[in-house]
Amino acid sequence: MKADPRGVLTGAHYLDGDHAAAEGGLAAGCRFLAGYPITPSTEVAERFAARIPKVGGGVFIQMEDELASMSAILGGAWAGKKSMTVTSGPGFSLMMENLGLGIMMEVPTVIINVQRGGPSTGLPTLPGQADMMQARWGSHGDYEIIAICPSSPQEAFDYMITAFNFSEKYRVPTLVMMDECVGHMTEKVVIPPADEIELTPRKEYTGPPEEYLPYLPDKDMIPWMTKAGDGTRFHTTGLTHDEKGYPVMNADCQETLVRRLIDKIRKNADEIAIVEEEEVDGADVVLISYGISSRVAIPAIERARREGLKVGSLRLVTVWPFPETRVRELAKNVKALVIPEMNYGQIYYEIERCAAGNARTILVPHGGGWVHDVNDVYAGIKEGLK
Amino acid sequence: MNEIRISGFGGQGIIKCGYIVGKTASLFDGKFATLTQSFGPEARGSACSAQVLVDDEPIRYPYVTTPDTVVAMSQEAYDRFGADITQDGTLLIDEDLVKSLEPPKVGKFYSIPATRIAEQLGLRLVANIVMFGFFTAMTDIITPGAAREALPSSVPARFVELNMKAFEQGYEYGLAVLGKLPDGGEEKPEETKSGANAGAGSKREAGSKKAKGKSSSGKNTGKKKATQGE
Known part of the structure; x- marks a missing residue:
């Protein structure tokens, strides 16, 4: 499907990486950002907050912290919206628990980490690339995830769209691992017309509502999604669950579920790879x-x-x-x-x-x-x- | 490739000035421009600088290594960045704010009372745009036509007129320094090339035609923070 022109600021702009990432999210159809300000990522949220009233509907919420931000975007996605959050090192740490929830519930969503120097509060205004392993293994349990590293404002725009497309296709939270240098670097960013931006639509369930099983995988290992409260029976949980989405506490169910969560990414690794x-x-x-x-x-x-x-x-x-x-x-x-x-x-x-x-x-x-x-x-x- | 460093103190619109240089080059002059900034939590009042690379080819390595053009709008900025320039480079200063300087060993050295001109226009905050106009005149990096196109969308809508005026004043001041003013009747300010006494209390005015704006006593300056356009 093509992008909604209302969210696409077609033309040539002189933007920093943070602002370009916000525009990339909007162009990709993101209409909900929940976040908590943190240098050097705040400009993404600022830009999104300023622009969202002008794109035909959407919400920005400044949450009480990053735990809540991460929860909120999972809820936003279940409500049928494309959702994202943005943070830097210390906030990324706080998001890790609910990132795992997003992986377990298979929620398409995008998290931007504009990396700064760490550990801890480290260097708020200066760059780092030391969250790369946290991106891979930061949440507990075993999983696979997708992470993209842009190196310019243009790429921040372009790869935000890619990130949303991956997140929808594989139903996995997708990480955009920027760094302070890219976030605060300003260059020309060309935003194409909406009809040249190809978006991966949500894998929506269209069958009879009474037959819907929220975690019944398709041949591609990805289950169909519905909007919570939109007519189908709906249950999702962070507990190990069966096809109905209900908790099942045994090794067989764990093996079936975790294996699929890993395989849906690992077996598509070559297709996902961009070098x-x-x-x-x-x-x-x-x-x-x-x-x-x-x-x-x-x-x-x-x-x-x-x-x-x-x-x-x-x-x-x-x-x-x-x-x-x-x-x-x-x-x-x-x-x-x-x-x-x-x-x-x-x-x-x-x-x-x-x-x-x-x-x-x-x-x-x-x-x-x-x-x-x-x-x-x-x-x-x-x-x-x- | 041009390597430009624009420096001053936080609150002067230094980054904004760099932003408009980069935007002019990349969106209106058909070149490529990368802006990076020295960025600290301290912000207002301390030394800050914007670095801009301008080239005809796409820019890969994004940082300034040896600037060929340095703008200094404060003493501290001059002390930190004034010497760090190529031998045939261009140094531009605000002569009221950089008072103590060794004659720099650079190809070209020009000064302008940018902040004083901005005050005469009624708002000290536009000193960065006066300097932007001066920069446009004194270097061949961007064209004045492109600069005039870039400026309106780079400042808050209600300040466009004032900023355009600030640009023109800085630009004309530069042309006068270079002896290029088209208006033959204009009083030609003395050359400041060589720079030996440029900063030291030089009392030149940009030109007799300058409107005497109300002097900004500071009540306007702090509050009207220019917001970033694009």
């Missing part, structure tokens, strides 16, 4: 990066190429599910993979796992607060060529 490659064929060293670090690494790559070194680049747009197939392939054809990230090794260990000894893996860490020194990234490339 950008540059001069990877014939490269001796490939730099793997995501978010702002991808752009910061460019002068180092260019310098190495000017010296005649064969350096490629693989940018992870989706980080979860991890684009494992491509990284495994790549590791067989290069000497080393160099990984600059604003943490002391998170995605690095995923890459090391997938390299499986076929290529050296070199971490170029940075504790956050500012981006990498280009010389450090260059030194990582040189190290990989040794």
